[in-house]
Amino acid sequence: MEDLNKNQIVLLTVLISFVTSIATGIMTVSLLQEAPVEITRNINRIVEKTIETVTPATILAPSQKEVTTVIVKEEDLVVDSINKNIKSIVRIEETDAVSGESSLYGMGLVVSKEGLIVADRKTIIANNFYKAVMSDETKLNLSPLGVDKQTNFILFKANGTIGEKPNEKNYAFVPVTLSDSDPKLGQTLISIGGDVTNAVTIGRTISLIQKDLTVGTTTTKYLANIETDLATKDLMSGSPLLNLSGDVVGMKISGDTSRSFIPVSLLKKDISTLSEPTKTETVKTQ
Template sequence: MEDLTKHQIILLFILVSIVVSFTTAILTAALFNQEPESVTQTIQRVVEKAVGDGKETVHVVTDEQRVIDVVGEVSPAVVSIIATKDLPVVGECMVSPFGNDDFFGQFFPELRVPQLCERGKEKRQISSGSGFFVRPDGLLVTNRHVVNDTDAEYTVIVNDGRRLKATVLARDPLQDMALVKVSGKDFPFIKIGDSKNLLAGQRVIAIGNALGEFQNTVSVGIISGLRRTIVASGEELHQLIQTDAAINPGNSGGPLLDLSGTVIGINTAVASGAENIGFALPSSIASKDINDVEKFGRIIYPFLGVRYEIVDRQLKEEKKLFVDYGALVISNQGSVAVTPGSPAEKAGIKEGDIILDFGGERIGRDNTLAEAIARRQVGQTISVKILRAEREETLQVVLVERKF
């Protein structure tokens, strides 16, 4: 009986092993042959679980749907801005070829020749662009070049077709940015976001009044570059967001949005002769300008008072310098290195100094001195680390308001 029991135990063990092995094989095969879940860059899942009945509802949200939703939300806040001006009406007039010369006129009193002459004036549209509300009280952001003519009159055409007289509150003296105001309240507006943490490859939406058609147009793309510098309309623009979202001339002043519908930039330029390259000013500039106008009644910038060249490896070798970064304080023909009476002169900065650090920020090609200064406040005291004759020194400088 004892031997039989052992035999049964052995058989039972073998049987269990077979069953376990067979089951494991089936499960393994099922797992390896399972269809993989489709995952793409354009689909995200939002899962909402019903608390009561334990059911699970899955909503699949695509980038396309996000764009549609954002456009629907923000379009009422995007406007057209048109500039009009009294311009002379020129027509053809018949005049005497002798002018006021009575001697010849008396012999040919009926002789007349055609000549262009002014026949009064009429109000005409001279330009158009885009803008968007950032406050319910009628405050708008646009590009400076959209409202740059101080003699023109400006009209805002809102989403429902109404035409509102607009006043230019401030024009940014350094950036292609301006603030405009219309009378009224409860306007739809768009939230200004933080442009400091943007990433290349991030999806963006550009909205504006493309080509002056007075209706919002939409283009979608990605951020293809950051901190770009270009020359547009004769001025140098810095810290720009580069995007392949189509930006047309009429889109100027419209918002560049992320997929949450927050403003991260202001459309400002398109690269001439290049396809799919547009640029936008970072939204941080708009935030600064709004704060300045609310606090000072104007847009202000801090001033240091030096002329400089950014130090890199090439300049280091050319000038026989000791470092390959920083800002070399240097004059050129017609420009002094340090402005007399400026904060820089008062702090002791001299020609030939290399500004290595400004307020804790390392200065170089990726962070110029002008950019570091622009992030500071008028009246602020800044520690400036310089290199002078192979020796580092730290100076204290008090920034003043820049005069334009």
């Protein structure tokens, strides 16, 4: 040993440790093979627990994000879309001032928290009475706005519950969400109709009808109608057209073909026109 330098001593020590480790391993395996089953089982459990303890958990790098996949069924989106709008859909009744008989004017949509309701424009008779039947069966007096304007739709203003003075009771109006974009071909659409109770029909956009608009020397195209394949049984004047997000993308008017809807872009334009100041209109309440 005295003739060995430092490096040789280190290498010799490593070699002896290596040989000793191999010999120890061989002896351990031999002993385990000869040991009773219960002892080897306990040793294996200790080893497994030790490995679980020292194995580090998976750590995501700062740039990595854990992604969770959530599957949403179309039927769930349909239900959510309907529930989102159910409190905003009203039925408008018209009562003849002479006979006192009432009839369904059409469906309407609440478009503001102040009680503005948009509906298909039909003939408004000055002395007749109009009322809205809300989703909770509350009945509200209505006054038509913008009767003298040339639009596809008309606005009504709620003035109070039936049997009370106008504005005596504050009703919590829930306005719809008007979509910022028109539907695309093939897109799933939902409409709600029914004379007395809500009836749902589901379909798709099958055609987008465009027309020319000429202003001066400039001609541009605009979306005039949304053609769908919706079942027509329960569709009626004022039926809303919804997308799967629950936004209104169109509305039914009586002059259109049975499966055609006026797009939300034109509906918004009419609401803006009807909301502008106009001459004073007579408010009739019961």
